[in-house]
Amino acid sequence: MEDTVDHLAHERSKAQFNVEEMKIIWAGSLHALQVSDRIAKLVASDPGFGKENRAVLSRKDLFKSALKKAAYVWKRINELGLSEEETSWLRFYVDELAYDYVHWGMFVPAIKGSATEEQQNKWLPLANTMQIIGTYAQTELGHGSNVRGLETTATFDPVTDEFIIHSPTLTSSKWWPGGLGKVATHAVVYAQLITDGKEYGVNGFLVQIRSLDDHFPLPGITVGDIGMKFGSGAFNSMDNGVLRFDRVRIPRNQMLMRVSKVTREGKYVESNIPKQIIYGAMVYVRQTIVADASIALSRAVCIATRYSAVRRQFGSPQNDQNGNGIETQVIDYKTQQSRLFPLLASAYAFRFVGEWLKWLYTDLIQKLEGNDFSTLPEVHACTAGLKSLTTSAAADGIEESRKLCGGHGYLSSSGLPELYATFVPACTYEGDNVVLLLQVSRFLMKTISQLQSGKKPTGTTAYIGHVEHLIQCGCNVKKAEDWLNLCVILEAFEARAIRLLVACAENLTKFANPLQGFSELSPDLVEAAVAHCQVIVVSKFIEKLQQNIQGIGVKQLLETLCYIYSLNLIHKHLGDFLSTRSITPKQASLASDQLRSLYAKVRPNAIALVDAFNYTDHFLGSVLGSYDGNVYPKLYEEAWKDPLNESVVPDGYHENIRPVLKQQLQNARL
Ligand SMILES: CCCCCCCCCCCCC/C=C/C(=O)SCCNC(=O)CCNC(=O)[C@H](O)C(C)(C)COP(=O)(O)OP(=O)(O)OC[C@H]1O[C@@H](n2cnc3c(N)ncnc32)[C@H](O)[C@@H]1OP(=O)(O)O
Ligand SMILES: Cc1cc2nc3c(=O)[nH]c(=O)nc-3n(C[C@H](O)[C@H](O)[C@H](O)COP(=O)(O)OP(=O)(O)OC[C@H]3O[C@@H](n4cnc5c(N)ncnc54)[C@H](O)[C@@H]3O)c2cc1C
16 A cells, blocks of 8 residues: 655654745746646656656667657647747656757757848748757867867858858767757758858858658768767767768858858858857857756755655664654764755755846847847856856765765665766766856956956956955954854955956966966966856845745745855865965854854755755656655665566576576585
8 A cells, every 4th residue: 555654744844934935936936836836747647758767778768768758748738738938847847858958958049049030930930840850060079169170161152052061070070969869850060161262160050961751861961879878867868969961062041140141152241240149059058057957956955855854874862752762864964964955055056046147148138139249248157157167066966965865875766876967967068167167267367357447347247346355355254153144255255256366367467478378377267267156156145035035934044045055165165265365264163163053954944945846756756855755665666666676587597697506516516
């Protein structure tokens, strides 16, 4: 009989805040909560979206299952007449990586961002109805980070009014695009534009790669899958692909011509739109990845927190009602709390900074429509930096969550190994995290150098305008409670960031060759960029707290999480804070004292804080993290579902076990 007891009910009864209000804060609005909740339940109750154990499927079966699910998603969206908002929630809760992620996430945005209105009118209706399936073919075997180094060529032929797309070398083979290997019919291909014998840099071209009748590659095209990837399940349901062109011809009007164009005569014409707009799809996706990071981390933390409240190890001074000794819940170990609660706080911090980044991006798009490009450099720096910061922290946090679950965390049924394997490439795709931080530091060095000419930094760099104050100021914390002051915390972060930045700027002047200086100092520049990004996350968390927050105890709990997020970072990056004299060793030790009190405040609320994510058991996909905390029967049941347990005596016994045993028998007789 199924156990219907809520093993975490006692934990839930201890919460000191209104969980329903916290759910609204996490979702972003009451409306978002209602829509997401309805769609989550719809997905969880539909057997078509059932989550079989992906880890035990062969690559082919995994891929086939992902294809089936993607087709079913599309069918249900159309049958139910879902809105755009509902559709994105549906894809989110189905939680299976397939070609449609790149189609909707990159192919369509690339057309929207880089095609002319006329081109959009032609291609978007086809893409929006999935009459064509697209991929984003930028990276090559030889070059990923260095986009300017791409080798694929697009040479204009004025005789036929066509571009000839060609892969001149092995290293020019497109390599990695998702959905390319076996599914995509079209691709936005990034290639070096050549016309009239001159090269004009990388541009996007819309190229059909497979027949819409029989799915065979078109003449001149070689295409396939690049092979198994890290982990079981995870990205292996996606057909990341390889693509080569042997002088494939496409009409001239399939060059994406919003930023620059080639005329019928073969003349290259630039518009007044910055060339970087060609990279617009990457800016868009980096912004969405920050939201992915908070989701992935919160999933892991939800699993680890619920399991930590259920799991007991070693004795306890307390006795139960019958006078029997009961063991300690592992969540009560201070070490467990000091590892888990900062991750919980980070999930909330990333959620809020992701929300703000979405606003910043939407604002950019509105400005671009009015030909205002002024915020593009800042948006590029924020999306690049925050993508880097949050994905690195979330990937590390998922792995830490696995360890927080002890041995059972290593089981596939915990959901954590696949979550990690699925999420960790986010540190690489859409820009390697170190390469992106170098972009941020380049932007910051420019901001600092412009101070001398009187240019006032704005937005996320506004604090750099207060350089004199921040270089001189001292932190006033004298006792542990003094750290419970958001202005004090923010100033400590700003002081540390600006001091690192100014040190880099000063050191750069010691090099005659700026490029060489930048290269020599790149580790320091990366560190300074991280410090700057942390200022953004902390300040956006603080801004969130200044909004009208409803519900008993909600604001207090969020404040506690904000302090934990910040003080834990101080603890982690103590070297920076001390070497820049942003705080003293005594203040560092007071921060650690304060952290202990903050963990004690979170403890009774921990389960309710992860309940506020409102994740269904279907979405979590973890026997350790289920809502009712009924961990052991679920673990036991799940083990028996493994294909190895289908037979009592394993396949191969007669060939490979019995002879060994017999051999031992013979040896023993001798
Ligand atoms: C379980 C939960 C998990 C959920 C998981 C969900 C999964 C979802 C599926 C995910 C599918 C993944 C899909 C992945 C797709 C990809 O990876 S696509 C390929 C992405 N590739 C990259 O990101 C490449 C990174 N490299 C670059 O971006 C650039 O080449 C570079 C690093 C920026 C360097 O280029 P370069 O031309 O050398 O530039 P610079 O000289 O440094 O800069 C020139 C100026 O341009 C500015 N700039 C650069 N980029 C941008 C931009 N994107 N937008 C705006 N401006 C930009 C730069 O700052 C310079 O400005 P100035 O200093 O003013 O000159
Ligand atoms: C799962 C997955 C899905 C992907 N999907 C797509 C897709 O749909 N479409 C697509 O086009 N691409 C896709 N990619 C490719 C991805 O965008 C690239 O792998 C990524 O941009 C990193 O580039 P790279 O592989 O060339 O790394 P490299 O640049 O070769 O990085 C190797 C190492 O060199 C370092 N490095 C490189 N340049 C510098 C520098 N200037 N300074 C200091 N250090 C440096 C990096 O930090 C890294 O440690 C995908 C990749 C993955 C893993």
